[in-house]
Amino acid sequence: MGHVEAKPTIRAVAQRAGVSVSTVSRVLNGGYASAHVKTSVHTAVRELGYVPSTTARSLVTGRTGIIGVVVKSSQRPWFTQILGGIEEQLVSSRQSVLLASLALRGRYDASAVSAWIREHRVDGLILVRYTRRERPLLEGATRAGLPVVFIGPDIAARVGFTIRCHNRKAGRLVGEHLLGLGHRHIAFAGGPRESLDTRDRLHGLSEILQEHGVELGSADIWFGDSYDPEAGIEYAEQLCRRAPESRPTAVVLGNDAMALGFMRTVLGRGLRIPKDVSVVGFDGIPDGALYWPGLTTVVQPTRQMGSTACRALLERIADPEQDQVTTVKYDVELAVHESTGAPPRRGAAR
Numbered sequence: 001m002g003h004v005e006a007k008p009t010i011r012a013v014a015q016r017a018g019v020s021v022s023t024v025s026r027v028l029n030g031g032y033a034s035a036h037v038k039t040s041v042h043t044a045v046r047e048l049g050y051v052p053s054t055t056a057r058s059l060v061t062g063r064t065g066i067i068g069v070v071v072k073s074s075q076r077p078w079f080t081q082i083l084g085g086i087e088e089q090l091v092s093s094r095q096s097v098l099l100a101s102l103a104l105r106g107r108y109d110a111s112a113v114s115a116w117i118r119e120h121r122v123d124g125l126i127l128v129r130y131t132r133r134e135r136p137l138l139e140g141a142t143r144a145g146l147p148v149v150f151i152g153p154d155i156a157a158r159v160g161f162t163i164r165c166h167n168r169k170a171g172r173l174v175g176e177h178l179l180g181l182g183h184r185h186i187a188f189a190g191g192p193r194e195s196l197d198t199r200d201r202l203h204g205l206s207e208i209l210q211e212h213g214v215e216l217g218s219a220d221i222w223f224g225d226s227y228d229p230e231a232g233i234e235y236a237e238q239l240c241r242r243a244p245e246s247r248p249t250a251v252v253l254g255n256d257a258m259a260l261g262f263m264r265t266v267l268g269r270g271l272r273i274p275k276d277v278s279v280v281g282f283d284g285i286p287d288g289a290l291y292w293p294g295l296t297t298v299v300q301p302t303r304q305m306g307s308t309a310c311r312a313l314l315e316r317i318a319d320p321e322q323d324q325v326t327t328v329k330y331d332v333e334l335a336v337h338e339s340t341g342a343p344p345r346r347g348a349a350r
Helices: 010-017 020-027 033-046 056-059 077-090 111-118 133-146 167-181 196-211 229-241 256-268 300-316
Strands: 065-070 096-101 126-128 148-151 161-165 184-191 221-223 248-254 278-283 296-299 325-330 333-335
Touching: 010 020, 010 033, 065 077, 065 229, 065 300, 077 096, 077 133, 077 256, 077 300, 096 111, 111 133, 126 133, 126 300, 133 148, 148 300, 148 333, 161 167, 161 196, 161 300, 167 184, 167 196, 167 278, 167 296, 167 333, 184 196, 184 229, 229 248, 229 256, 229 300, 248 256, 256 278, 300 325
Parallel strands: 065 096, 065 126, 126 148, 148 161, 161 325, 184 221, 184 248, 248 278, 278 296
Antiparallel strands: 296 333
């Protein structure tokens, strides 16, 4: 019988890399380590041909090697950018991902995620645009000792690691741009009234307009039931019913999805963009620049947000002591395209 070589062990990898076994485990599980240590570990793994046993790791650590990502709908372009960032981070780890849409068939259903938590199928959760309806999920995760990371939550969670953008600055950037074009009658059609992103964007917009002596009147502030294109369509239909002379010359939508729904509707009603109405969105989804007219929008580093969220969760899974309440805010920038221009003459007297 031929000689059978023993499979390399994690201890052999640690000896080759000159680090501890726990450090090798942390690197292979996507946890924090210096660039030098990561290089040493991955080099040793490659040279020895070491293949970690997922089953053995689960038995030793009590972990599944799976993270859960939860969102209202996985079909929206903004989320696909988030998911791309999560996938980029998972490439360098040995983790898998479970994805759940809370409104997959148009009806809210959190039972799948509840089962993940109850049956310990995941080691942690990324909650995207967390709302009040997800509180039972958060409470269940907390009881189960699962770390949770939030991306752009609509309400403050006061636990876990939160990633959002400088939304007040975003509102100011939009206001400065529209004021510079000569607009004085501006409307804001945001997402849900309770959404932190919507409130902060409205605050920033109102702030910069007031500084220039422009009033954002209550008649020109509107909130949708969601951030979906349907909310933008609903506002567009309301705007088209108004007398032409009373319509705003520029509309700021809660996000790009709403803005694209709005644009399609008003164009179908015969309004010209931007000659009759300028349109601005938030998020910077790639689709916005592909349509004509291209959408002026505030760009978030969406893929980076997804990558950071994933890395933060993996670090907290590897070392629960890191799971402290933390908020990271990313900077934003305005991308100007064809959907904004000078106001029509009727707005000049305002």
